[in-house]
Amino acid sequence: MDRTAQLIARPAEYSAVYDPTTSAGSLHLRAIEVLDGNWTGTSTVPSRGLYPHQWSWDSAFIAIGLRHVSPRRAQTELETLLDAQWGDGRIPHIVFNPSVPLDAYFPSPDFWRSGTAGRAAGAPRTVQTSGIVQPPVHALAAWLVHRADPGLSRARGFLARVYPRLAAWHRYLLHRRDLGGGGLVSVVHPWEQGMDNAPSWDTPLARITPAPARSFRRADLAHGAPEDRPTDLDYGRYVRLATDYRDGEYADGRAGFAVEDPAFNALLIASEHALARIAEELGATGTARHARAQRLTAALVDRLWDPAEGLFLCRDLRGGGLIRERGVSGLVPLLLPGLSREIVSALVGTLRGPHFGVGATTRLAPSYDLLGEAFDPHRYWRGPAWFNTSWLIERGLRLHGERAHADALRTAVLDVADTSDFAEYVDPYTGEACGATGFSWTAALTLDLLHDTHDKHQVPYDTRHMPHSTGFDRADSSFKGGDRG
Helix, strand or coil: CCHHHHHHCCCHHHCCCCCCCCCCCCHHHHHHHHHHHCECCCCECCECCCECCEEHHHHHHHHHHHCCCCHHHHHHHHHHHHCCCCCCCCCCCEECCCCCCHHHCCCCHHHHCHHHHCCCCCCCCCCCECCCCCCCCHHHHHHHHHHHCHHHHHHHCHHHHHHHHHHHHHHHHHHHCCCCCCCCCEECCHHHHCCCCCHHHHHHHCCCCCCCHHHCCCCHHHCCCHHHCCCHHHHHHHHHHHHHHHHCCCCCCCCCCCEECHHHHHHHHHHHHHHHHHHHHCCCCCHHHHHHHHHHHHHHHHHHEECCCCEECCEECCCCCECCCCEHHHCHHHHCCCCCHHHHHHHHHHHHCCCCCECCCECCCECECCCCCCCCCCCCCCCCEEHHHHHHHHHHHHHCCCHHHHHHHHHHHHHHHHHCCCCCEECCCCCCEECCCCCHHHHHHHHHHHCCCCCHHHCCCCHHHCCCCCCCCCCCCCCCCCCCC
16 A cells, blocks of 8 residues: 555544545545655655755644544644744744755754754754744644544544643743734744745845845755745845844844734634633633633734725834735734624725735735735745635635635635646746645645535634624634745
8 A cells, every 4th residue: 555545544433524536636636645745754844845844834734734634644743843842932933854954955953053042942952943933823723633533632632732832832922022012923034924025024124234145055046946036135134133033042022123914913813712722622711712812803903904905914113113015914814703894894805906806817815915016926925826825815704704705715726726736836817836836735725625514613713702793603614935944
């Protein structure tokens, strides 16, 4: 039996709720083959060539897809990542594979120096990691993985083991990263937000003196067209920020770059709701966490919502004020249940309007304003469409009862994933594959949409604690880069 057959041939008690066709060449089987090909034995790399290590939010999305074909492996994916958690609670954005040569990826372990520079923050001694973080999708992923096979999860004590780690992760973000004092979490490097090269970063980055080009070697240019990658100037600023953070022993609050981002905070809110559900599963109460998620939602609206734009914007804490760039990050809060109907309607209008064009001029959500001066359909996060953001928006549309729009976006994600060979990202107009193909989170989220059963228990929200009607109790309302540092 080959490895793919082993993956899908699980015992009956671990079978998926829904099994689409696994005939040769089917989209379902091809997605499984991508994940199997990128599996290392303990985790899944985003792609074999360009990203040969474990990435934080990638693994969360990968686990969400893997749960449908191997809940045990989905659990292992998250457990491996959490084994690299720092003592202060942060989950590093890269966990390095020691068998990969240092020159295969930059910044490499010898740049981050987690074992020495991260000692005061409790970096692990047994594994090398980066020192920055990525969006907190992990509790949401853990809840969905549990729901895929509750019997297996309970037998292995999965939630009981990951809950304290996830709670520590959220404490780190809420206590160490509220740099603006308004309740929201800040990112201190563009790589942390995940949309690495977005135009929203241009203004705050312009204040950063770049590291000399001779001080680093870019491994990413060997795997992609230079005109699609961040510029050398931007890269020099990325390196400078990371160097300063490392040399400051990864202490928070000193960086010249500090931005409150809507997508990062929306994912934290969704994961707070998920932590509440996990707590309830473990016999505790989730009321305080649901309440915290409500407070964070209110802070998100208060600090980042712009009614004139119909969009959430980033806030530059060092420059003062909202950043006037329309990015897909500003649409991601659609996945939250506590938004007013007025905000939901405005977000849907912006998504389908001329700046993003979904359903009219584009099929998937572009990463940046189609009419913006910095728009480029192929350059990382400055216009191309990514599958994870469209997946999040599809979930938000469905949550808020926009079923027709959600169905159309779901169909588009599946079609473009199929025709692009599970591309890392695509031209938003043509669907042309860009970056790596056989990309893990594209394959994983394809699987999730193929297995979409609209199970209300997969939604990490509890209507008893919601200030607005969200419609997620309906049968159809499931919740289901860049140079990356």
